[in-house]
Amino acid sequence: MKIKEIAEYVNGEISGNPETEILNVGKIETAGKNEITFISNPLYEKYFLTTGAGAVLVSKSFEIKEERKDIAVIKVQDPYLAFVSLLEVFNRDEAKDKYGVSGNCVIGNNSRLPDRIFIDDFVKIGDNCEIGEGTRILSGAVIQNGVIIGSGCTIGHNTVVHKECRIGNNVSIHSDTVIGSDGFGFAKQQDGSFKKILQTGIVVIEDDVEIGSSCTVDRATIGETRICRGVKLDNQIQIAHNVFIDEDTVIAAQVGIAGTTKIGKRCMIGGQAGIVGHITICDDVIIGAAVGVSKSITKPGMYTGYRAKPFREELKQEASIKYIEQLREEIKKLLTK
Amino acid sequence: MKIKEIAEYVNGEISGNPETEILNVGKIETAGKNEITFISNPLYEKYFLTTGAGAVLVSKSFEIKEERKDIAVIKVQDPYLAFVSLLEVFNRDEAKDKYGVSGNCVIGNNSRLPDRIFIDDFVKIGDNCEIGEGTRILSGAVIQNGVIIGSGCTIGHNTVVHKECRIGNNVSIHSDTVIGSDGFGFAKQQDGSFKKILQTGIVVIEDDVEIGSSCTVDRATIGETRICRGVKLDNQIQIAHNVFIDEDTVIAAQVGIAGTTKIGKRCMIGGQAGIVGHITICDDVIIGAAVGVSKSITKPGMYTGYRAKPFREELKQEASIKYIEQLREEIKKLLTK
Amino acid sequence: MKIKEIAEYVNGEISGNPETEILNVGKIETAGKNEITFISNPLYEKYFLTTGAGAVLVSKSFEIKEERKDIAVIKVQDPYLAFVSLLEVFNRDEAKDKYGVSGNCVIGNNSRLPDRIFIDDFVKIGDNCEIGEGTRILSGAVIQNGVIIGSGCTIGHNTVVHKECRIGNNVSIHSDTVIGSDGFGFAKQQDGSFKKILQTGIVVIEDDVEIGSSCTVDRATIGETRICRGVKLDNQIQIAHNVFIDEDTVIAAQVGIAGTTKIGKRCMIGGQAGIVGHITICDDVIIGAAVGVSKSITKPGMYTGYRAKPFREELKQEASIKYIEQLREEIKKLLTK
Structure with missing residues (x-):
């Protein structure tokens, strides 16, 4: 050129x-x-x-x-x-221009596939699925019964999409990721053992979402876990049941978000951060790497620390720890004066 | 109804x-x-x-x-x-009432399967395996040689059970989980490089255990890694070689437990917590999210903090940090009096 | 014997x-x-x-x-x-002495395989690959186009090696690991949404490396992500794009290393540690479990803490926190004297 x-x-x-x-x-x-x-x-x-x-x-x-x-x-x-x-x-990448359905894949009953589609070797697609124009399902991927996938998507190698989940257009999901496996829900019984709570909901992934490799996005107990338009997830991220992640939020690797938590629009969450369940993070929040968030955040801005605090406050507190020894010396002197 | x-x-x-x-x-x-x-x-x-x-x-x-x-x-x-x-x-879920063996699976020599079993497409089962009544092995799963699986189990999509591991009855293992891959053991040699230590043990999973997606449970170096009856593991949990987890303990996502550690009965471990190797946690311990445990715990109760401490003690210490700046001011006054 | x-x-x-x-x-x-x-x-x-x-x-x-x-x-x-x-x-392990190519695998065009090789069921190997003597590719593994793998390697079940990555001799990669999927790179656009940055580089893994199960090693944006001779990685480790890990470094489970960071020779990194992007860790550094490293480290030695500090310094600071309450009491007395 x-x-x-x-x-x-x-x-x-x-x-x-x-x-x-x-x-x-x-x-x-x-x-x-x-x-x-x-x-x-x-x-x-x-x-x-x-x-x-x-x-x-x-x-x-x-x-x-x-x-x-x-x-x-x-x-x-x-x-x-x-x-x-x-x-x-x-x-x-010329491989991405290749369309066709492998002779080594299994496609269930009543599943609707467009003419222009790529279904690779050893892919299993269940019954009653619907897959859009130009979507590519790579080898080893599993699409369970009743899944709907839009057009222009890529479902990576060995990635699993569990039953009835819904994926929008132009969504990329990389390798070995699991969408819609059971949320972690158990009810304690009188003898101390746990009874499984059936997870009847689904996962909805909107348009233009990208999800890395080896992530897990759990289906809702009732209702849906939703990842909104334009969200980008790195690798090894855990999204629990009934979580809601709003548009254009970006999440780095190894983050965990516990059940029913709601994350706002345009948030940026650093690697290995953890967010407890049942809280709400407002729009435009930046959460540092390895930060622990255990309460709702209602003001935009940057939060850091083992227990999330506004960035400047946390930095100051953290810095203050190094004065303790000096204070001990000074007080000793004052006390013995 | x-x-x-x-x-x-x-x-x-x-x-x-x-x-x-x-x-x-x-x-x-x-x-x-x-x-x-x-x-x-x-x-x-x-x-x-x-x-x-x-x-x-x-x-x-x-x-x-x-x-x-x-x-x-x-x-x-x-x-x-x-x-x-x-x-x-x-x-x-009617799909769960479907039994039969796919024409697209591979089953090794001398493996014993009952009449009522579901073996999905692209499943590979090795030699000398034994699988119980009503168990379901989903597409892409791999069961290596000599594995024994009880009745009423589900082995999820693309999940791997390595050789000779033993799984009890009514065990559910979700998608993309790895049971019995090698423990992390290397012996340092004189030139600074590492020699692999062969991992000759197995993993034993008792009845009524549920394991989420994308977990890794390593085989023992010698002997066994054991997950006892009724234990529930969420997604992306790492269980190292020779770990022992006692009955009815519940562990949230992204927890890591290092080698040879023993966890008691009815413990609850929060998401992203980490437990070092070669320690013992007694029965009825609650460990908060993202807590680091580096010493044995011998008393039931709740433990929190970057370095695990009894909950109230840790909360008080954590709260005390915000007084340091005030103390500095006060001492400055006293010193200049 | x-x-x-x-x-x-x-x-x-x-x-x-x-x-x-x-x-x-x-x-x-x-x-x-x-x-x-x-x-x-x-x-x-x-x-x-x-x-x-x-x-x-x-x-x-x-x-x-x-x-x-x-x-x-x-x-x-x-x-x-x-x-x-x-x-x-x-x-x-006699299974490791078995060679041959399964009738249930797919091998692309122009891929060169030696006589002594083991290719298991449901393996997919793309076009233009080159695989060395005595290498074993286990069931469900995917080797994309143009990958080069040396001799004496094992590629585990359901592990994926993306296009054009290069793997040396005597490398073991366990199950469900992903080598060379896209790095996490997006450019913010004026409307607040993100544009994907094509990841055009590769991953290079040198001789004698061992990588555990469910790891993710991302391909470089441009150039290469490199894991040098003798490095050992445990399970569930995330290595971002363009990272460089030098010889004989050992990394425990669930560690995350962000983009473009360089780790020296003979380092030991504890479980769940996190290392931010664009920094350099020198040779012979020991990083404790769950430690957060946000700045380059230029001196060998041991580093611990939520924010990595030299071990002794951090221990002392950590220990000093418990004196704050006592200092408050003493100052109260001094002030009311």
Whole structure:
């Protein structure tokens, strides 16, 4: 792809040779002559003078302090987003254009499949399922009875979607994830043993959700566990029964959210954080990594600590601990005065 | 099902129309005319006046402050347990009554299967296995050589049971769980690299155990890792080699228990808690969410904190941290007096 | 195996009957007459007088305080390593000597397989893969297009290796693990929703690595995520995109390492620890269980605490918290004097 074609694609302005041929994208530290890279973070501006890349995407406000005649520069609105879209242009995965139904899969009765679909080897699809246009079900995946999956989805290898769950359009679920297995519900009996509470609800996943590998999203006891439009989940996340996660919330790996908790819109939850059951987190909350949240949060902002507190307050308290020894010394002196 | 039939089933006493037809169970806030709901927690008593449900299960001591002629009321010993049993009545899963052996599974030599069994597509069962009456092995599950599984069990999709492990009766293991893979054992060698220690033991799971999705229960180095009768494990739990978990203990999601540790009877362990290896937790211990236990616990009770302490003590210490800044101010004054 | 044969195998010196027949290894507390056990830790020396084992491996410096004529004693350099190697002698897994390609697997185009290989039922191998001599791919595993796997490896049941990842020689990956699924990368757009960043890199796993069950190792955004020679990972570990883990590092269960972080050689990381992204941990660092590391570590040694600090410092600070209440009392007295 020539520089002039790239500039047109990302709606940018060229300085340098528009005929330069670019074959891939690269990191600014390691990119070669036929690769294009980007500068978004000011910390990386210093690499402008040394990068081996053939072209660099920069922001419209980027100031070229020292001209480089050997490379092309493309000025764009947002160099990072432009780079991200070029990543896709140069890395088409042809396997994703393959459609068809394997001879080694099992499809139940009354399941409706469109013409353009990919069903891989050793996939099992139950009865009464409905799957949309262009969806891809990868080898080893299991779709139980009565599941509805929209169009343009990918269900990863060995991922399981339990009965009657509903998945929207353009949803990606990676490998070895379990959607809709039983919530953890037991009623204590008089002899101290536990009776299982049948989990009769479902999981609903709305459009444009991405779920990583080895996650577990439990079905509701009654009603539904819901993951709203645009939510992104990393790997190894546990979402318990009847949880509700609102739009565009992003959750990092190994987070656990206990039963019936409600998370607002546009929240960001750090890795290994834990949120107890039956609470509500409002919109626009940032929760740090490994933070424990045991009470509802009603104000947007950042929360940190083993027991979640507003970020500044927690930082101050944490810092104060190191003064205790000094205080002990001082008081000892005062007492013996 | 008519109210009079339900009352008989749950051994309750009716007030209201015994002929009312009930089709399902529901939550008190959302249930409709043909649904039955329950009041167990006093906080929910207020809904008695407003629920749209056709019938309500209440305790024998429940006082009806304001009569509702439009609904039926059934008084029972334990409204929650009655509700739980009705959940099952109204939500029979017919798929669970299907027996048979798929033409797309592989069964090894000398494995003994009863007549009434369900073996799903793409299941692999090794040699010399023994599986009990009415057990269900779901698609993608792997049962290695020499495994013994009792009657009435369910082995979930893509779940793996490694060689020679033993599973009792009425055990449910959900999807993508791994039973009996190698414990984590390596011996440091003189050059700093590690030599694997062969894990020769097994996992024993007793009757009435339920294990969630994406758990890992490692086989013993020598001897056995044992999960006793009635234990309930949520999702994504890690049980290391040679751990022993005694009867009726309940463990929430993402807990990790390190090697050779022994957990008592009727313990309750909160989500994301971690318990180090080679310690003993006595019976009737409650461990909070995300608590770290690094020493044996010898007294029943509740333990909390990043480093587990008795609940009240830990709460008090935690609360005391916020006084440090004030103490610093006061001492500054005293010192400058 | 006779004692004299064992002594030769472990290069040891016998006292007692060299003709004693040994059939297995055992734990010192429970071993029987035909089993051999070992004493390495001084705490176990007391069992020398009571063990029912037929033979005991001890160190060359072990002092026999009270003779036992009924058992054989073998003195060796390192009794634990000797025991570990005998574990293997007495527990040969014949299933591991079986080679061949199942009739129920799918192998893509242009994939090169050696003569001596084991490919189990329901395995899917994509196009253009290359797999080495003596490697075993267990049932349900998925190897995507363009993957290269060395010789003597085991890829566990239902484990997935995504496209173009490279695995060295003598690598063991246990069940339900996911290698090379997408890193967690999204760019925020002006409307608050997120655009996926294509993950174009790979995962490289060097020789002699062992990875437990239900781990997730993400592919790099650009470039590679690398796990170097001799690294050992326990179960349920999350390794994010572009992480680098250097040789002979050992990581316990449920640890999470965020994107682009670099871990040095010979580190030991305790269970449930979390390490944020974009930092560097130097060689020979020990990180305790459940420790949170949010800054680079540049000095070898042991680090503990909710926020990682050098071990002694953290212990002292932690211990100081219990004095706060006492300080409050003392200051109250001083102020009212």
